[in-house]
Amino acid sequence: MKIGIVGKPNTGKSTFFKAATLADVPVANYPFTTIDANVGTGFVRVECAEKFFGVKCNPRQGYCIDGNRFVPVELVDVAGLVIGAHEGRGLGNKFLDDLRQADVLIHIVDASGKTDEEGRPCEDHDPLNDIKFLEDELNSWYYGILERNRKKIQTINDIATQVSGLNVSLSMVKETVLSMKLNENPKKWSEAELMGFVKILREKSKPILIAANKCDHPQSEKYLERLKELGAIPCSAETELALREANKKGLIKYIPGDKSFEILSKDLTDGQKRGLEFIKKFLERFGNTGVQQVINQAVFKVLNYIVVFPGGVNKLADSEGRILPDAFLMPPGSTALDFAYKIHTDFGDKFIAAIDVKTKQRVGKDYKLKNMDVIEIISGR
Ligand SMILES: Nc1nc2c(ncn2[C@@H]2O[C@H](COP(=O)(O)OP(=O)(O)OP(=O)(O)O)[C@@H](O)[C@H]2O)c(=O)[nH]1
Ligand SMILES: [Mg+2]
Secondary structure, three states, rough: OOEOOOOOOOOHHHHHHHHHHHHOOOOOOOOOOOOOOOEEEEEEEEEEEEEHHHOOOOOOEEEEEEEEEEEEEEEEEEEOOOOOOHHHOHHHHHHHHHOOOEEEEEEEEOOOOOOOOOOEEEOOOOOOHHHHHHHHHHHHHHHHHHOOOOOOOOOHOOOHHHHHHOOHHHHHHHHHHHHHHOOOOOHHOHHHHHHHHHHHHHHHEEEEEEEEEEEHHHHHHHHHHHHHHHHOEEOHHHHHHHHHHHHOOOOOEEEOOOOOOOOOOOOOHHHHHHHHHHHHHHHHHHHOHHHHHHHHHHHHOOOOOEEEEEEEOOOOEEEOOOOOOEEEEEEOEEEHHHHHHHHOOOHHHHHHEEOOOOEEEEEEOOOOOOOOEEEEEEEOO
């Protein structure tokens, strides 16, 4: 699972990335602070299967606090995108190359309106204008790839070959052709049809979730409602970063995504107390900082992924004694056989049956996995 963090310069992409990964990356109030993409591990938060079995898990990857399991996902924070990026403006082409393999994009919008279309500090810029521009740039990027290679494209399969580097599958291409009722021969498509095709293909392969960042800023009130109407999630990356850093230092206990935190340290400075008081008021108003919610929604609402745990009816531990060591993110429609392959190619090749560990029911290879399933694979030797 690869999530791209995108948007014009200076909207808080690296702050969001830093809050989600606690990696040490530069953040500053001017455009193009980030030049080379930052790649790191963030997490989706799900209920851990340990609760159901009344055990304590021991994750191999990620972590678990108070029954909340944090499952790793890859985050890529890229350079800011400006109009004309697909023609190489700004850090355009590089930016786009860094996004090739992304499954979903989080568009970080500056909801405070304090940065103009190129990310320069300004008084009042309507952030709603930033949404269409980003979609247009991405669509133009796809279009450019097909346009440049037009001579090589004779069939639908050729299209899939040209865009395979963008994490686009042949079935996505075929579905799009079918849904648009396009001619089987792409050479017969009009310019408008090609543009329409590219738009839908981009939406399928790089869907976008909007994060209305800097919502702690008073001026964001002016724009938040309209942004929410477009599906945006209010978020304050800076607040999340402060909470996670304070938690790391042991000053507070804060579980990412929670609606509140607990003060642990008795030696807070006046500045720290004031900062935490400000954050408390923010959380009372918004319910959460939005950062965890944005990552979860990208994976579970936009992509419709589910989380499935490997386990056994007789034991929930692996050979090294770790209880419920893994939690896997699976695409919608995944079957028991897909899950077997996810664990190990051998399990897939020699699949006999699977067991739904919660109900102890035996299921076949075509069993459609459900969110929060715990599955045992029975395979031959
Ligand atoms: N008020 C407020 N400011 C924020 C928030 N998130 C980021 N900022 C500020 O916005 C500015 C830009 O942050 P960055 O994270 O560097 O932004 P970026 O989008 O990565 O910028 P580029 O790499 O230049 O494209 C910094 O001054 C941050 O402190 C937030 O949630 N609230
Ligand atoms: Mg940055």
